[in-house]
Amino acid sequence: MGELRKDPVVDRWVIIDPQRVERGALFQMEEPAGRVEKPCPFCQGSEGETPSEIFVLGEPGRKPNDKGWWVRVIPDKNPILRIEGGLERRAEGMFDLMNAVGAHEIVIETPDHYGDWSSLEDVQMRRILETYRARSLDLRNDRRFRQVMVVKNHGRAVSLFEHPHSHIVAFPVVPKGIEEEIQGVISYYRRKERCVFCDILKEELRMGRRSIFESRGFLAFAPFASRFPFETWILPKRHSPDFGEIKGEEIADLARTLKATMGMAFQTLANLSCSLIMHTGPLHEYSRPEYHWHMEIVPRLSKVAGFEWGTGFFVNPIPPEEAAARLKGERTSV
C-alpha cells in the first residue's frame, strides 16, 4: 500500500506509491531536439558575442572579456528581472505590484563546452562555488534585494544551452518557496528550540537508508517526503542560514559532494535532465537565524500533471529509500 508522508519543513503531504504504473516510463528519458550546441557564445574565444563580464576567475594578467578565464559571469540577455530602475511599489485597486527589478546573471562554469558536474576537476568545481559565493556577497550590497538564488539547469529537458552554466537571480521580494520554508523552520523552532534541518540531518545520518553521499561537511540524501523520483537534498552539517557565509574548507567539501552526487545520478539515470536550486536565507532584516541553507536537486523525469499543480499534492512512484539505493548502485528488492 502507498504511503502519505509529511515534509517536516513545510508540512506538505506527499503520496509515495511504488505500485504506480507510471514507474516504467520513468527510466526512459526523452531526447528533445533543437537547442544551442557548439560553437556557442559561452565558449572560449566567443567573449565578444556576450554582454561584458561582471565577474571572472582566470589566469593572472588576463584582459577583460578576453580568453584565459576559468569561470565567467555575464548579465543574462533576456533577464527575468532587470537591474535598472526603481521598484515603484504601488496598488492597482485592491492589488499590489511593483516593477520587475532585480539582477539576473549567467555563470559560465567552464570553458569546456562538454564539461559536466561529475567530470569537472575538483579545482574547477571549487571555482564555480567560489563564484556563487562572491556574487551572493556582492549582490547583497544592493539594498533593493531581499534574496539571492542560484539555479542550475542541466540537460535538454530544462536548458536551451548545452554549455555548462547556471543562473544567479537577486529578488526584491522573498520567493514563496523560501518563505514557506522560513515559516516552517520558525514554527518548528518555537515548538522544539531546534532547527528542523539539523534534526533531519541527524535522523538521516542515524538511519542511513536514504543517504546518498557523505563528506566531512555535507550530507546528500533522498528526503523522506520526496515530491519527485530521485529528488536529492544536500545539507551542510554546520547550521548556517546563509550560503554566503560558507568557509573555504566547506567549499572543497561541497565540491566533492556535488561531483560524487551528480556522478551517481548520471550513472543511474541516462540522459538525465535536472534542476539544482540553492535554498539560502533572505538578506538583511529578512534573514532568520533559524534557517539552514541547502541545495535541492530535482530530476526532471516525469511530467508534472495538472493535478499536482492544482492541489499542491504530489504523487511519487519511487520511494526515497529505493532512490538512494539505486543511486548508490545497490541492488534493490523493491
Added chain:
Amino acid sequence: MGELRKDPVVDRWVIIDPQRVERGALFQMEEPAGRVEKPCPFCQGSEGETPSEIFVLGEPGRKPNDKGWWVRVIPDKNPILRIEGGLERRAEGMFDLMNAVGAHEIVIETPDHYGDWSSLEDVQMRRILETYRARSLDLRNDRRFRQVMVVKNHGRAVSLFEHPHSHIVAFPVVPKGIEEEIQGVISYYRRKERCVFCDILKEELRMGRRSIFESRGFLAFAPFASRFPFETWILPKRHSPDFGEIKGEEIADLARTLKATMGMAFQTLANLSCSLIMHTGPLHEYSRPEYHWHMEIVPRLSKVAGFEWGTGFFVNPIPPEEAAARLKGERTSV
C-alpha cells in the same frame, strides 16, 4: 518593463513580463502521440471493461453497468489513494506518515467519445456538475476524509484517455494548495472582516479588463497575478465555502459559464491541453466559513522550468489583461 504582482490570496509574487522571448512558442501546441483513443473502455457498450459503477445518471429503468447512461462514475483502476484499510497514522523517527487511504473515482462525463465542454449540450454539462455535487456529498459521509477535489484534465499533454472524463479524489489530509488558500483567506479576514475572494470578485467586475465571461451567478476572469498564460478562475458570486452547497439554479449558471469559457479557450488556443481544478473547502471540523469555493483552469502551454519548481516564483509572459482580451476575441495592441 515587467511587473511583479502579488496574489492577494496566498501572497505569492509573480513576474508578468510580455517582453519574454518564450512568448512566440506559446501559441504552438505540441501534438504528443500515443494514447487510448477509440474504441475505448469509457464508451457506451464497453461497460463490462470497467470496474462496477458507483453512481450513474441515465435513462429510467436502465440496468446497472449497462447502456443507457448519461454520466457514469467508476473507481479508478490505478488510484492514487485506495479506499480499503485504515490510515494507521504513525511516526518513523522524527517523520510522520500514514497509509495512502482515500477515494479516487473517474467521472465518465458523456457517452460521446468526442464530446468536449464547449460542445456538450447544456443539459449534459449540468448533469456532469450534478454528478460532482452528488459524489462530493456522498464521500463526506466517510469520516476518514477531510477534503474532496475534482480535477479535469483535457487534451493530449495532460490526459492519457481521449474520452471526456474527470477525477474525484477524497483525501485524508488537506492538500497544501488548499491549506495555503485557507491561511490566506483567514489572514485577510482578520484584517478586513471581508472575504478576499468576494473582494476580488467586486474588483474584477468593476475593472472589467480581466473578465472573460459573466453569468448571473458566476464570473470567469484572468487573475491579477496569473502564474500561467491564460490561467482562468471561475468564482461563484454567492459566498460559500463548499461546492457541495451549490444550488440548482447555480448549477445551470455554472454550466453555461464553463461552456462559454472553454469555448473561448478552444477558439483562441489550438490543440489546447488544460487542467481544471475545483477548489473547495475542507470538510467537517476542518471547514472554514471564510473560504470561497471556485474553479481554476490552468492551460498547459509552456513547460514549467526547474526555476519555478524550485523557487515557487513564476514568470508569465502573457499579462492577464491580454489573455482576457484574446479569449474574448478582442484586438490587442500588446
